[in-house]
Amino acid sequence: MLKLGIVGCGAIGTEICKAVDEGSIESELVAVYDRNKEHLSSLQSSLLNTEPVVYELQEMVKHVDLVVESASQNAAYEIVTTALESSCDVMVMSVGAFVDKNFREKVTDIAKQKGCKIYLPSGALVGLDGVKTASCNNIYSVSLTSRKPPESLEGAPYIVENNIDLENLKNETVVFEGSAAEAVKMFPANVNVAATLSLSGIGFDETSVKIIADPGAEKNIHNVTVKGNFGEFTTRVENLPSPTNPKTSYLASLSAIATLKNIVNPLQVGT
Ligand SMILES: NC(=O)C1=CN([C@@H]2O[C@H](COP(=O)(O)OP(=O)(O)OC[C@H]3O[C@@H](n4cnc5c(N)ncnc54)[C@H](OP(=O)(O)O)[C@@H]3O)[C@@H](O)[C@H]2O)C=CC1
Numbered sequence: 400m401l402k403l404g405i406v407g408c409g410a411i412g413t414e415i416c417k418a419v420d421e422g423s424i425e426s427e428l429v430a431v432y433d434r435n436k437e438h439l440s441s442l443q444s445s446l447l448n449t450e451p452v453v454y455e456l457q458e459m460v461k462h463v464d465l466v467v468e469s470a471s472q473n474a475a476y477e478i479v480t481t482a483l484e485s486s487c488d489v490m491v492m493s494v495g496a497f498v499d500k501n502f503r504e505k506v507t508d509i510a511k512q513k514g515c516k517i518y519l520p521s522g523a524l525v526g527l528d529g530v531k532t533a534s535c536n537n538i539y540s541v542s543l544t545s546r547k548p549p550e551s552l553e554g555a556p557y558i559v560e561n562n563i564d565l566e567n568l569k570n571e572t573v574v575f576e577g578s579a580a581e582a583v584k585m586f587p588a589n590v591n592v593a594a595t596l597s598l599s600g601i602g603f604d605e606t607s608v609k610i611i612a613d614p615g616a617e618k619n620i621h622n623v624t625v626k627g628n629f630g631e632f633t634t635r636v637e638n639l640p641s642p643t644n645p646k647t648s649y650l651a652s653l654s655a656i657a658t659l660k661n662i663v664n665p666l667q668v669g670t
């Protein structure tokens with residue numbers, strides 16, 4: 400059985416733990432950690448069949464096969480490096496950390512040396528199978544438009560630095576237009592999807608991102624358009640927010656669960 404350790408037990412981490420606890424993923428939930436003690440204890444009390452040990456990262460990696468990062472972009476750097484150096488596989492939800500080329504290359508090298516894998520789930524996006532397939536023969540352009548309730552963008556560095564008054568927005572407003580490279584740095588808790596899209600396709604600088612704050616939006620809506628030698632396609636997902644974190648689409652949690660199921664399944668379906 401795959402032994403799992405989860406760092407970050409908020410919206411996504413909790414759903415993963417519940418899925419393991421219910422027996423939906425053939426694996427053993429060995430250890431959990433969160434700096435937020437409320438999240439940790441509410442997770443522990445929600446589990447019916449499992450009693451994972453609370454281990455900080457350095458101890459966790461001695462006891463598990465795979466570490467799940469579901470914490471934050473800042474936390475991802477240490478979690479990924481420590482897990483791989485200890486010969487653990489790692490699954491990362493804060494994919495925006497991979498915008499840093501040095502980090503990307505460093506952890507890919509460590510993974511190769513240790514014979515480990517780094518898994519980046521599709522998260523809140525749909526259509527990455529098509530992007531990966533299309534990228535095998537020349538993509539001309541990839542664009543992402545994300546429409547979100549204004550409050551979900553509160554606190555993002557771009558909003559703070561540009562003094563954008565989200566509270567008093569009356570109409571839908573394009574708050575950001577630029578490269579995925581800039582978007583994931585400026586909206587670290589909002590567009591990790593732009594990072595996953597960039598890594599599936601043509602890169603961070605070449606992928607364009609538009610973020611719309613829409614006071615009428617109750618869902619996180621992501622449209623992706625890809626053009627290349629294959630032709631072109633557009634995908635659109637209208638995501639319901641997670642019950643405990645409105646910034647995070649519920650589909651992101653399901654995607655993490657689907658990736659873990661895929662890891663333990665000998666039958667591999669899709670791109
Ligand atoms: N790839 C994708 O498509 C998506 C990715 N995400 C990303 O996934 C990550 C998890 O999302 P979500 O579950 O909604 O987030 P939550 O805020 O609900 O949960 C994250 C938890 O991790 C804790 N945490 C943060 N930093 C650390 C650390 N250094 N060590 C230990 N615990 C830490 C937080 O504590 P505290 O409360 O104190 O901050 C919080 O309890 C986020 O980075 C989010 O941006 C989200 C949606 C889609």
Ligand SMILES: O=C([O-])CC(=O)C(=O)O
Pocket residue numbers: 522523587588589590591592593619638646647648649651
């Ligand atoms: O959940 C979403 O819709 C997108 C998101 O927060 C992210 O990519 O970081």
